[in-house]
Amino acid sequence: MTIQTINIGQIANDGTGDDLRAAFDKVNDNFVDLNTRFPNAATGENLGPTGGGIFESATNSKLSFKKIIGGDNITLVESLTGITLSTPSSLNQLIIVNKN
Structure with missing residues (x-):
């Protein structure tokens, strides 16, 4: 049409x-x-200039987001506009694993 x-x-x-x-x-x-x-025109985007996206997918009008999970010696602090990931100063490398 x-x-x-x-x-x-x-x-x-x-x-x-x-x-x-x-x-x-x-x-x-x-x-x-x-x-x-x-x-599937719905999109997600970051609020800041750095970091990875948290938007996962859209099905009809339902949006899905990735889950952020802290681990050993990793803390997550949430605010209205972001999530801060903190590690001890002895941790000098952060490995990011993509599900793809």
């Missing part, structure tokens, strides 16, 4: 454009078309 343009007429209230019902029917059809073209 192609995007449908709403006919707004030449001037206001001249009777040459789409009536209200036809116009909003086109709007609904356009949203259906967009949802069909991009069914």
Whole structure:
């Protein structure tokens, strides 16, 4: 399906454009078309300039996020906008494992 343009007429209230019902029917059809073209268009992004993403996937209107788990000598502190990962100063390397 192609995007449908709403006919707004030449001037206001001249009777040459789409009536209200036809116009909003086109709007609904356009949203259906967009949802069909991009069914998984939801995205997640980081709030800051560094770090890995926590967004996992989207199924219909349900968003899933990765789980962050602390381990031995690793602490996680959560705030409204982030999660801080802390390690002792003796730990000089952090290995990141990707599930792919």
